[in-house]
Structures are given as structure tokens and as C-alpha cells.
Amino acid sequence: MKKRCFAVMAAAVMGLSFLTGCTGEAKNEDVKPETTDNIVSDPDNTDRKDVNTENPAENTDDNTDKATDTPENNTLDNEEKNRTDNLTKSDNNADNTDNLISVGFAQVGHESAWRMAATTCAQETFSESKGYNLVFVDADNNPETQKEAVRSFIEQRLDYIVIDPIVTYGWNEVLKEAKAQNIPVFLIDRTIDCDDSLYVAWFGSDFEGEGEAAGAWLQTYLEAKGRQDEEINIVTIAGTIGSAAQLGRTRGFGKYLNSNTNWTRLEEKDGMFTEEDGKKVMKEFLDSYDNKIDVVICHNDNEAWGAMEALDEAGISYGVNGDVIIVSFDAVHDGLKRVLDGKINADFECNPLSAPYVADAINDMENGKKVKKKINYIDEGCFQAEDIVTRIEYGKKTMRMLTVTEKMLEERAY
Numbered sequence: 001m002k003k004r005c006f007a008v009m010a011a012a013v014m015g016l017s018f019l020t021g022c023t024g025e026a027k028n029e030d031v032k033p034e035t036t037d038n039i040v041s042d043p044d045n046t047d048r049k050d051v052n053t054e055n056p057a058e059n060t061d062d063n064t065d066k067a068t069d070t071p072e073n074n075t076l077d078n079e080e081k082n083r084t085d086n087l088t089k090s091d092n093n094a095d096n097t098d099n100l101i102s103v104g105f106a107q108v109g110h111e112s113a114w115r116m117a118a119t120t121c122a123q124e125t126f127s128e129s130k131g132y133n134l135v136f137v138d139a140d141n142n143p144e145t146q147k148e149a150v151r152s153f154i155e156q157r158l159d160y161i162v163i164d165p166i167v168t169y170g171w172n173e174v175l176k177e178a179k180a181q182n183i184p185v186f187l188i189d190r191t192i193d194c195d196d197s198l199y200v201a202w203f204g205s206d207f208e209g210e211g212e213a214a215g216a217w218l219q220t221y222l223e224a225k226g227r228q229d230e231e232i233n234i235v236t237i238a239g240t241i242g243s244a245a246q247l248g249r250t251r252g253f254g255k256y257l258n259s260n261t262n263w264t265r266l267e268e269k270d271g272m273f274t275e276e277d278g279k280k281v282m283k284e285f286l287d288s289y290d291n292k293i294d295v296v297i298c299h300n301d302n303e304a305w306g307a308m309e310a311l312d313e314a315g316i317s318y319g320v321n322g323d324v325i326i327v328s329f330d331a332v333h334d335g336l337k338r339v340l341d342g343k344i345n346a347d348f349e350c351n352p353l354s355a356p357y358v359a360d361a362i363n364d365m366e367n368g369k370k371v372k373k374k375i376n377y378i379d380e381g382c383f384q385a386e387d388i389v390t391r392i393e394y395g396k397k398t399m400r401m402l403t404v405t406e407k408m409l410e411e412r413a414y
């Protein structure tokens, strides 16, 4: 308990203490990539491959091999681990948590319904009744706060650290500090650009695949509607610029923007994954492009809800039989409800339930087993309002499009 209070207070204080940034020379992958600024207005950048480590798909084989070849990366040196365990346990004695495994979780924030589901899942997974002492920090979308949270976990000598990284860059120094203290680090949801020996494993979504799926669906949908030769104007309300989710979705959808020469991306702007910013950005798009917009790509459901409010206020119809096609990502319960209502045309799932995979990996490590894979994708579905596109093909994948039903909503876990 004491530790938890400390972490919450630390998070508040850390918001003010930006002075303790990274020390030493930053590596290339540790600085904000120039591409994140350019993405907003330059569609040609969407296909760039120069910063590619946020896309684990390209590294799967290598990383898997490395994890198998160098088990010490995953299991730590046992002696050193025992030392860390003892320190943690003696620290914990006063709290009566000496039999619990301590896990620090540096969460992105609370910007979306998806995020809240991910937080609930982590809190349920790492509960005391399941044998954990969870130290949770909500970084409120501030990368510096998040790194300081990780530093506080290291200072507290927690047994394990879990990070859902806000942005892909700037992680090397703090992860080296965790490694120096032999604290295993897990990444969930978003990926980072760093030396992959600095974390044990990552569990999350194929963001680039999600973007490609959205592009493939739009192409097939427009063909099914006989609109394949029409000029199609597209705006994108992006997620937090520089996050793996934004970079991957932008890159994946960008492939279809490039190959459909009759599609024009008018603009892409940061909607911060929130309803409020989604609405604000949509209003700006309406001011700039008036009635020219055919498609709005929203990087998550909250942004889509904000965009819908702006369209409602402007008296512009959208969704099934509307003037504007809305495409979204996440497919949380309330997002799928809008799909069922015909307000969102298609929604591509991003699964927030990754914490149990980390718990399994921790369990393996506690039992002296290797964590099997470094890169782990979670299965995700593709949803639509009209029963019009049967399947989509992109890359090497074929996905069935699911037309949302009441039953699906009733069974939805988040």
C-alpha cells in the first residue's frame, strides 16, 4: 500500500520535474523522429521505412531467435535476480506484501475508452488476490512523466516493470537503468525504438496491419458501391503523433492512398486519441474543406465520436447512406454500437487485453522457464455496418469482415 501511495504521489510530482531527462549521448532511435512532424501534412511520408522499429512485424524472426538464443535476456542471471528479490521482499515486509510479486505499470493515460479497458484489465490481472502488488502510474500522456514513473519503479526495486509507451522514442537510457538493476521490462500495446535486448517481450497489436485493413476495406467498399473511379477526398484524425499506434496506422493506410490514385488525403491532424480533440480537428477540417470530404479516418473510436458530433452540428450526414464515410479503430463496445447503428461504417479492432499475456510470461520466469517469444501479436477482428464486404486481403493476410449484430455487442468484453 505504501508503495502504491508513493507511486501516485510520485506521478504528480514527476509532472513538474522535467529536469532529470536522459543523460549521455542519445542514440538515433532515442530522439523524436523527424517523420512524426512531417506526417501531418505530407502523405508521401506514410510509406517511409527509415524508422521501422516501431513495426515489430519486420523484426519477428530476428527477435524470436534472439530470445531463444540468449535466455539470460529473459530469465536474468539467477543470482542477481535472487538479490533483487531479497531486496524487494525485505522492503515489502513492512507492507505485509512479502509473498507478492511487485509489478510497476507505467500506463499511457486515460484518454480513451480503450485505455480505460486496458487499465481495468491490468488492475484485475495484477491484483493482490492473484499474488501481485501492482504499482500503477497514469502518465497522463506525458512521455517525461512516464519515464520518471519507470525510474521510480527502478528505485523501488520492483520485481517487474510493464510499460505501454506513449511515444516510440527516448527510451534507451531508462531501459538501460532497469537492465543494470536486473529488473525485467515488458512492453504492451505500443512499441518503441530501442535495442531489443532492453526488454523481455512485447504483446500488442499490428498497427500497420490495422491501417492496411482499413485501406483494403475502403477500396473494396467503394468498388462494391460502384465508386471505384470517383475522386475520393480523405481526412485523417490521427492518434498521438509519434505513438506506435499512429505511426503504424498512418503507414498501413498510406499504402492504399498511394496505390489508389483517385484518392486524395486532404490533411492529417493530431486528434490525441480523445473525443474532444477529435471534434476540434473535425471542425477545423470542415472549415477548411467544407463539403469536399468523402471519408474520415479516425485513429480511434473516441475521435470518431468527436467527429460525429462536429458533423451533426454542421448538419452533414455520415455513416450508412450518409455523405461522409467514417472509418475507426479500436472496436470497443460503444464503437461497435455506433457501427450497429450505421453511424460508423467500419471499425478495426485494437485489443486492450494484453496484461494476462504478461502475467503468463512472468509466471514462466518465476518458474525458471524462458519466455517463448519476444514479439507477440494479439488476434483482432474487422467490423462493418453493412453486410457488403465479405473479406479483405492485405499483405499476406485475408480477414473476414464481420457485420455487427446485437449478439456481438452483448458478448463484447470491452
Ligand code: AHR
Pocket: 111, 112, 113, 114, 115, 189, 190, 239, 245, 273, 299, 300, 301, 329, 330, 350
Ligand atoms: O495504443 C492504442 C491506442 O491508444 C488506441 O487505439 C487508443 O484508443 C488508445 O488511446
